[in-house]
Amino acid sequence: MNNCDNKRAMAEERLRQVPVKRVLFVCLGNICRSPAAQGVMQSIVDAGGASSSWVIDSAGTGDYHTGDLPDKRMRVHAMRRGYQLTHRARQVSEADFGRFDLIVPMDASNERNLRRLAPTPEDEEKIVPMAAWINIASRYDHVPDPYYEGAEGFELVLDLLENACDRLFEAVNEKKQPL
């Protein structure tokens, strides 16, 4: 098991042990990748009948887009897959480490910024990159920023997010074996 798998397994175990699983997805602007991750995860949780045991949110390490809806292009691509994205962008803060059990950066730069922000070593352990759950495209060790890309960049992000969110939900929601 490599370091990333280990961090992922530990995070999944922590989430299994809390009755309400609080997950925060984080990117740079909080208008493309992380609000899409929030929408995809919420949809999976709702479809799995688990809405009351998950709290899903998203935030950005930057504050350039505070208060904005997700980028129009991301809203259009997400809507084609049935996800309505209505989140308003906000900047991540130190207080988020007290509010969430798992904090999921989209790329290495988001991860570095979150590690700097984490108030305690225990809080830092809540940070696990989204790539830890991606297994459809092994060359992606991060969710690439689609902001300066074309339509295929947004589709790729949604493919990666659906893969990662499915796997996170399955791992945490696994039914206990009956005695």
Ligand code: 4NP
């Ligand atoms: P996100 O994409 O981090 O996935 O929300 C970006 C959105 C805006 C900018 C960069 C990335 N920006 O530079 O404004």
